[in-house]
Amino acid sequence: ASRWVLRTKVHLKAGRLCYSSSSVPTVKLFIDGKFVESKSSEWLDIHNPATNEVIARVPKATQEEMLAAVDSCSRAFRSWSETSVLSRQQIFLRYQQLIKDNIKELAKSITLEQGKTLADAEGDVFRGLQVVEHACSITSLMLGETLPSITKDMDTYTYRLPIGVCAGIAPFNFPAMIPLWMFPMGMVCGNTYLLKPSERVPTCTMLLAKMLQDAGAPDGTLNVIHGQHAAVNFICDHPAIKAISFVGSNQAGEYIYERGSKNGKRVQSNMGAKNHGVVMPDANKENTLNQLVGAAFGAAGQRCMALSTAILVGEARSWLPELVERAKALRVNAGDQPGADVGPLISPQARDRVCSLIQSGVDEGAQLLLDGRNVKVKGYESGNFVGPTIISKVRPGMKCYTEEIFGPVLIVLEADGLDDAICLVNNNPYGNGTAIFTTNGATARKYTHEVDVGQVGVNVPIPVPLPMFSFTGSRGSFRGDTNFYGKQGIQFYTQIKTITSQWKAEDATLKSPAVTMPT
Ligand code: NAD
Numbered sequence: 289a290s291r292w293v294l295r296t297k298v299h300l301k302a303g304r305l306c307y308s309s310s311s312v313p314t315v316k317l318f319i320d321g322k323f324v325e326s327k328s329s330e331w332l333d334i335h336n337p338a339t340n341e342v343i344a345r346v347p348k349a350t351q352e353e354m355l356a357a358v359d360s361c362s363r364a365f366r367s368w369s370e371t372s373v374l375s376r377q378q379i380f381l382r383y384q385q386l387i388k389d390n391i392k393e394l395a396k397s398i399t400l401e402q403g404k405t406l407a408d409a410e411g412d413v414f415r416g417l418q419v420v421e422h423a424c425s426i427t428s429l430m431l432g433e434t435l436p437s438i439t440k441d442m443d444t445y446t447y448r449l450p451i452g453v454c455a456g457i458a459p460f461n462f463p464a465m466i467p468l469w470m471f472p473m474g475m476v477c478g479n480t481y482l483l484k485p486s487e488r489v490p491t492c493t494m495l496l497a498k499m500l501q502d503a504g505a506p507d508g509t510l511n512v513i514h515g516q517h518a519a520v521n522f523i524c525d526h527p528a529i530k531a532i533s534f535v536g537s538n539q540a541g542e543y544i545y546e547r548g549s550k551n552g553k554r555v556q557s558n559m560g561a562k563n564h565g566v567v568m569p570d571a572n573k574e575n576t577l578n579q580l581v582g583a584a585f586g587a588a589g590q591r592c593m594a595l596s597t598a599i600l601v602g603e604a605r606s607w608l609p610e611l612v613e614r615a616k617a618l619r620v621n622a623g624d625q626p627g628a629d630v631g632p633l634i635s636p637q638a639r640d641r642v643c644s645l646i647q648s649g650v651d652e653g654a655q656l657l658l659d660g661r662n663v664k665v666k667g668y669e670s671g672n673f674v675g676p677t678i679i680s681k682v683r684p685g686m687k688c689y690t691e692e693i694f695g696p697v698l699i700v701l702e703a704d705g706l707d708d709a710i711c712l713v714n715n716n717p718y719g720n721g722t723a724i725f726t727t728n729g730a731t732a733r734k735y736t737h738e739v740d741v742g743q744v745g746v747n748v749p750i751p752v753p754l755p756m757f758s759f760t761g762s763r764g765s766f767r768g769d770t771n772f773y774g775k776q777g778i779q780f781y782t783q784i785k786t787i788t789s790q791w792k793a794e795d796a797t798l799k800s801p802a803v804t805m806p807t
Pocket of ligand 1: 457458459460461462484485486487515516517520535536537538539540541543558559560561591592692694720759761765
């Protein structure tokens with residue numbers, strides 16, 4: 289394990305983030321407490337999105353390796369589920385400290401594989417760390433309920449108990465935060481965990497797995513496999529796996545929800561988005577424009593809560609030129625370069641897709657106010673960069689409106705009043721997040737009350753709830769009935785046992801059998 293960590297150490301070379309090994313490192317599997325080289329014959333290249341250089345190779349785990357991983361989870365569950373809740377809490381208390389101590393190393397690995405800026409990558413780790421910190425409250429979170437004296441001498445109480453082996457399937461855009469939504473919550477409840485990170489950004493997960501081991505998690509409590517469809521199908525089908533947490537696109541999420549549910553598993557599936565920011569003419573202009581630009585173009589728009597669609601209401605339409613000026617001022621650069629605001633997209637294919645969606649807007653009659661397609665980044669000519677792009681005069685039927693773009697593109701629609709804006713948002717199939725910018729409390733209340741979206745910000749552009757709440761995307765952005773982290777996360781990863789007990793004094797012993805339904 290220590291050799292593995294050494295080989296994947298990230299450092300700066302000629303001003304660029306690199307792995308320390310001269311040869312391309314291979315990403316290991318984490319099975320039964322060991323970091324092992326896969327025997328697979330199928331490997332995928334991992335690229336630095338700023339240069340497109342191959343920086344590592346990740347295996348598609350073999351069937352045998354995936355079986356070994358799930359068997360390890362099953363064996364470990366027997367003792368882990370019986371470990372005291374205080375011991376589990378102690379492990380996660382140590383874990384949160386290790387993550388804090390290594391936040392910069394984790395962030396570097398994210399920037400190298402995912403492309404986002406170092407500051408943003410630290411935010412990615414930090415938001416995951418907060419979930420680990422919350423998991424440390426498990427001694428309160430897992431409390432059951434009691435009601436004494438249900439009838440004479442009879443009390444009822446409930447236990448929250450783990451469900452078994454749980455699995456997580458993660459996307460590429462938050463290499464730390466999203467895996468940290470998954471296994472800490474599952475494990476602290478007493479479950480063991482099989483994680484499949486995105487095959488495009490697996491290194492951060494491996495560093496997190498090593499830190500969890502260092503924090504004292506017993507062998508087999510967390511296993512990590514790599515791969516694509518075969519690994520996903522394995523997770524959906526294996527009978528020992530009782531629950532699946534998925535985050536990613538609708539295409540994969542709906543498939544996993546259906547296949548996993550058909551096999552009797554609990555599935556929670558967080559999926560795509562089209563988040564609208566409604567700008568009222570009474571809003572604080574300075575704040576609103578800065579917040580819109582930050583939330584549309586931060587992380588190069590590769591956030592499920594990116595504010596990718598603005599609705600300018602009434603007089604707010606006249607703010608467009610200033611919006612464009614602020615977007616223009618953002619610096620596009622490799623994520624490890626000082627002052628970078630917008631990093632590259634994950635792959636050349638993602639870049640081509642984003643560019644073609646921009647073109648579709650032009651072809652369908654929208655107005656391209658700022659075009660980032662031909663951006664040149666000195667020293668990084670082969671990177672997957674798209675600069676901030678703003679398309680106005682967009683209408684609901686256009687492809688750039690109906691599809692999630694997942695790039696640094698803000699599309700702008702107009703509305704005459706608040707009712708029209710609400711109607712637009714509610715007619716969009718996604719329900720992940722939205723924000724309203726206003727200084728009027730009644731307007732804000734009407735919006736939060738009438739809009740049919742799971743997470744609403746009032747003068748808050750990216751309203752991702754802290755982990756004492758849950759991540760509550762809805763409609764086309766979510767399948768399942770219990771959300772990620774917070775109280776709902778505990779509910780997802782536990783089952784309830786209800787005990788009704790009667791202790792009668794000897795002189796109250798029953799004289800004959802009671803054959804009627806007890807009431
Ligand atoms: P993705 O769906 O391509 O990949 C997610 C995971 O599913 C990966 O582990 C991948 O290996 C697997 N996968 C991919 N295609 C599959 C298929 N056809 N069948 C089975 N498995 C498949 O998603 P991505 O590109 O990594 O991430 C971006 C997407 O994730 C965006 O749509 C974004 O909105 C969404 N996302 C949603 C949230 C949320 O909380 N709602 C958070 C982050 C990202």
